[in-house]
Amino acid sequence: MFEGLSQKLEGALQSVTGQGRIDEVNVAETMREIRRALLNADVNYQVAKEFTANVKEAATGEDVLTSVTPGEQLTKIMHDELTRVLGGEHEGIEMAETPPTVILVAGLQGSGKTTFCAKLARHFRKEGHAPLLAASDVYRPAAVDQLKTLADQVNAPVYSIEDDGEIVEDAVRVANEAVTEAQNTARDIVIIDTAGRMHIDEAMMQEVEDIKTTVAPNETLFVVDSMTGQDAVNTAKEFNERIDYDGVVLSKLDGDTRGGAALSIRTVVNKPIKFASTGEKLDALTPFYPDRMAQRILGMGDVVSFVERAQEQYDEQEAERLQEKIRSEEFDLQDFYDQLQRIQKMGSIKELMGMIPGVGNKISDLDIDEEAFTHIEAIIQSMTPEERAHPDILNGTRRRRIARGSGNEVRDVNQLVSQFEEMKDMMKTMQKMTSKGQDVDISSLMDKITGGGGGQSRSPR
Numbered sequence: 001m002f003e004g005l006s007q008k009l010e011g012a013l014q015s016v017t018g019q020g021r022i023d024e025v026n027v028a029e030t031m032r033e034i035r036r037a038l039l040n041a042d043v044n045y046q047v048a049k050e051f052t053a054n055v056k057e058a059a060t061g062e063d064v065l066t067s068v069t070p071g072e073q074l075t076k077i078m079h080d081e082l083t084r085v086l087g088g089e090h091e092g093i094e095m096a097e098t099p100p101t102v103i104l105v106a107g108l109q110g111s112g113k114t115t116f117c118a119k120l121a122r123h124f125r126k127e128g129h130a131p132l133l134a135a136s137d138v139y140r141p142a143a144v145d146q147l148k149t150l151a152d153q154v155n156a157p158v159y160s161i162e163d164d165g166e167i168v169e170d171a172v173r174v175a176n177e178a179v180t181e182a183q184n185t186a187r188d189i190v191i192i193d194t195a196g197r198m199h200i201d202e203a204m205m206q207e208v209e210d211i212k213t214t215v216a217p218n219e220t221l222f223v224v225d226s227m228t229g230q231d232a233v234n235t236a237k238e239f240n241e242r243i244d245y246d247g248v249v250l251s252k253l254d255g256d257t258r259g260g261a262a263l264s265i266r267t268v269v270n271k272p273i274k275f276a277s278t279g280e281k282l283d284a285l286t287p288f289y290p291d292r293m294a295q296r297i298l299g300m301g302d303v304v305s306f307v308e309r310a311q312e313q314y315d316e317q318e319a320e321r322l323q324e325k326i327r328s329e330e331f332d333l334q335d336f337y338d339q340l341q342r343i344q345k346m347g348s349i350k351e352l353m354g355m356i357p358g359v360g361n362k363i364s365d366l367d368i369d370e371e372a373f374t375h376i377e378a379i380i381q382s383m384t385p386e387e388r389a390h391p392d393i394l395n396g397t398r399r400r401r402i403a404r405g406s407g408n409e410v411r412d413v414n415q416l417v418s419q420f421e422e423m424k425d426m427m428k429t430m431q432k433m434t435s436k437g438q439d440v441d442i443s444s445l446m447d448k449i450t451g452g453g454g455g456q457s458r459s460p461r
């Protein structure tokens with residue numbers, strides 16, 4: 001699975017592995033290789049472009065962790081971006097509050113629908129459910145037989161309508177009656193197998209739509225053959241526009257798929273991939289986990305967790321360093337500025353606050369105006385290193401110079417300096433309180449930092 005892509009991505013990452021650091025030159029070269037690898041794997045052009053742009057941005061903005069190599073760090077960044085492209089969080093099937101849970105399965109002919117229905121029945125049986133299969137592919141007798149044969153192997157009953165041995169060609173009726181049958185026989189899941197055509201056509205779409213309207217399924221799943229690359233993506237798009245399904249099943253991921261469909265579908269149709277089918281055998285079905293798939297593609301699971309650990313360590317060291325500074329009253333404007341920079345990279349002031357021992361998750365529900373910080377940053381930027389380290393030397397002349405340099409008024413500089421002093425005091429007090437196990441009032445500290453009212457926003461001027 002994805003062997004070609006895996007090899008090429010590894011190759012691209014190799015080129016930064018020997019280098020001491022990630023810089024613009026080697027990142028640009030690596031990004032070109034990565035983009036080429038993705039396009040080669042038949043990934044949608046737009047998706048590939050966005051992917052490399054995101055990786056590049058993350059790579060150049062990242063703190064350099066001394067304990068890992070640039071190659072390792074870039075692997076982690078790639079992993080995170082692959083995970084995002086594949087859908088981020090795993091999404092499963094939501095069960096109906098009142099059984100049965102009805103699952104409608106649609107897709108082109110040969111995509112793997114019937115096989116998937118049987119696999120899904122097996123999957124649910126293993127979880128202790130009692131699924132019923134509905135044979136709504138009524139146009140070929142062989143289709144009903146195929147479903148029955150597969151269902152036998154997984155010990156699940158099939159609902160079909162025959163009249164004198166002849167199959168009744170009414171897909172909607174089969175689906176509808178199957179739901180009633182499930183209610184009468186205490187089956188808690190109904191899986192509806194439908195007919196497909198070689199190509200998208202009106203009659204097929206209409207039929208699926210009719211079934212959907214009549215039985216109102218809890219889930220409509222779209223099965224797509226991963227080996228068909230960008231065609232799969234186009235079909236997925238057309239089906240989605242017509243029947244607005246809830247999730248995608250990637251079938252035949254075991255074949256020599258280049259990976260293009262898997263990596264493009266989520267972005268193009270914005271529906272989660274819920275299962276991957278990886279073989280003709282009925283146990284070859286796996287719930288789809290974007291992060292696991294990303295690790296498989298990169299073939300570097302160890303590296304990913306290694307870098308994660310290094311990152312945590314780095315954060316811990318930073319936190320310790322910061323705490324020590326607060327304790328020894330060495331926390332100066334430069335530290336404050338560095339923290340603001342860090343926050344911007346991490347995207348949240350909450351991270352900084354979370355570093356103060358004992359504060360942790362207390363701030364998770366605080367609404368913070370991050371805009372106010374740009375303003376503060378500009379002022380600190382206009383200070384000399386000496387002024388940052390010793391705010392007490394900030395006399396009138398210096399304050400006027402800083403105000404001019406940062407495009408602010410002297411009173412803004414004054415305000416920042418006094419807020420900073422107050423904040424320092426509060427941080428110390430809070431540290432003392434938390435070390436005694438007392439509760440602290442975070443929102444008043446936030447006031448000290450931003451000069452605003454609690455977590456409310458203060459509009460930047």
Ligand SMILES: Nc1nc2c(ncn2[C@@H]2O[C@H](COP(=O)(O)OP(=O)(O)O)[C@@H](O)[C@H]2O)c(=O)[nH]1
Pocket residue numbers: 107108109110111112113114115116196251252253254255277278279280284
């Ligand atoms: N290698 C492989 N073959 C599959 C997979 N799923 C289905 N098939 C095969 O693809 C063919 C079509 O599958 P079927 O379930 O009948 O597709 P349907 O027409 O959509 O119902 C059959 O030969 C299946 O054995 C899979 O995940 N991997």
Ligand SMILES: [Mg+2]
Pocket residue numbers: 113114115137143193194
């Ligand atoms: Mg079929």
